[in-house]
Amino acid sequence: MQLQNSSILVGVKIHLLSGIYLHIPFCKSTCSYCDFYSTGQIKLLDRVVNALCKELIVRKGYFKETDSVETIYFGGGTPSVLEEVHLHHLFETLNHLFDLSKCKEITLEANPDDLSESFLDMLAHFPINRLSMGVQSLHDNELKLLNRRHSAQDAIEAVQRAKQYVSNISIDLMFGLPLQTLDSWNETIEKSLALEVQHISAYQLTIEKGTQLYRQRELGKVLPASDELSTEMYFMLVNKLTDAGFEQYEISNFSLPSYASKHNSAYWQEKSYLGIGPSAHSFNGISRQWNIANNMRYLIGIENGEPEIQQEQLTEKDHYNEKIMTALRTKIGIDLSAFEVRFGNGQMQHLLKAADKYLSTGLLQLQENHLRLTSESFWISDGIIADLMID
Template sequence: MYAKLFQHSSVAGLYIHIPFCKSRCSYCDFHSGVQLALLDRFVDALRAELTSRVSYLKNETLETIYFGGGTPSLLSTEHLSAIFESIQSHWDISNCKEITLEANPDDLSEEKLEKLSELPINRLSIGIQSFNNNELKILRRRHTAQQAVDVVKRAQKYFSNISIDLMYGLPEQTISSWQNTISEALALNIQHVSAYHLTYEEGTLLERKRREGHVSPVLEEESIAMYHLLQNALHEKGIEQYEISNFAIPGFYSRHNSSYWKGINYLGIGPSAHSFDGESRQWNIANTLQHITGIEQGTPRFEKEVLSETDKYNELIMISLRTTDGISLERVEQEFGTNAKKELLKQSVRFIKSGIMLLEENHLRLSSEGLFLSDGIITDLMQEQ
């Protein structure tokens, strides 16, 4: 009998992907496009898809809903109301503890915020990325640093749970400009910060510019210094790191993202959205028009992968090591056997000796230096197929 990837969960999450943006940022490889004429048709298809996928979550209680993208704040409040009407016709959301909408600063007028606050949404995740105008220009963001500050202050009148996204390791970014971005963020007294190092993704404008020599990646030692600056500055303000890229004041860890790391089942709706039911993963086609057409014709286009024992083990290693809780050795033993636990400990010895991994309270976790190097360590600890 196969081990379950994680213990059976009675709660689940719902992810809704909104694949539209007003324009494309230079670093972004998320599935989104600027074909806004498709919006009405997309929302109808989304509602039909919700109805057709209800049974995926079986009897689990919906605990979190996350509107990601793309730019979910592009949707009108009428569109969002229609989507909530569909959700509520299938699920009781009165036990939903967290309903997040990703938003861009240029969408959040006073009027829009007021209307959003009348919907079941109780958390905003605002894509700010930087409080430096030159960096915002390089990233092709559609707001200035001052607009970002104003928007967060405005949003705080309507929402008491706000996260902002920041980026470091940017071309032309200096330690001092990153320090300034962090200070500006902290001055806003937000509850949650997600901070990501820039990666030059294939097919993006920035990657092309890097290839052509128009922009230069920061040096690795600068990246490490920026990461530690972030960790220390947030720690001093009582903002806890709970994952490689995520920080929050106590009580405000993102429940939705944490549920991915805990292996809780989730249903993903919209093009490119992933779903997970403990035994398999499936993902919708990353093409908005083909996705809509498939739903309209009753032939949704997706791929599915049933997870092998090795896949489940590797996923546990990968997602647990990203969190500051780390991997529970008890869980590895329970779900994959004593030999798997012994082998994991054996492989981890060199990382523990060098101080980038810690063995505490029957958990293996990355030290604060190790968190920055997580990708390489995780790969080394995975089992071969």
């Protein structure tokens, strides 16, 4: 936590350097596990990009203490549906409104099937310096089950092409899939490492209500991997990536030295960020805001100058619980000195008392005045984190 970048306002710390998230709410098809907000209405793309620019103008004052932006993240949905004219409009607006001179990382999420030579060539005209690619698996039967539009070979070739243009590439992988075996997961990891990317995010499949996989599971058509198999897959992942020089800097995120995602790390450090676009969330250290998750209502609200944004003021209890939840997800853990300054000695003692049983079994560690989980206890972190939070 960089105290030199912070100011104290009525006892609440406001971080000066900030991130902007832009949500591109379109997908050409729906992946079977996906519960993010997106639609197939790509005909609305021009109108949504105009609205994103308008929202940026209207909400520029969100970062009250600064207009300096440290990271920008194009997420979705599928940002790789954007065309040159859209990126031009977005960057022109961002440059006009904000100081991007300290902007260290600009990420664009991309689907492998969008990363043609001509698309990558077009991207090179913009200051995007990181690609996050949804690879998910390097087995065609698993990709088919996930309803991804690319094959394993498509993904491999897309990463190889992208490496000619961008020197910081992250790939997303998934484990605990129906049909997935320990051998197929091992092969996906091995082939991913052979691609020599700088960052790998790996998520265990969770089957959310409303998704295609949820319906298929209800009908008995698919069976997710057992807990035992998922556990073996997690430890295989950690061991292989660690052996290959990756650091597990967050529960699901692994990077080569100095390639941790700056944008996502800022979320876990509770830095402020502005979320633009349908369903996007914002945080300014005091409250959370979220935009309506509906393209037409979002467009009408922005176009009429009455954006549909909901807001939640965070209580002291919320701040306490958020700190536990976000900091313990990371390898750094909770900085107890900063925690005491923020919440007082009484709350710090309360935390240490709650942590005691996990410290005595080694599931939590106390090192250099930081309370942290280990690679082993990351896997069972949900229960530990819930236990340390205030009801």
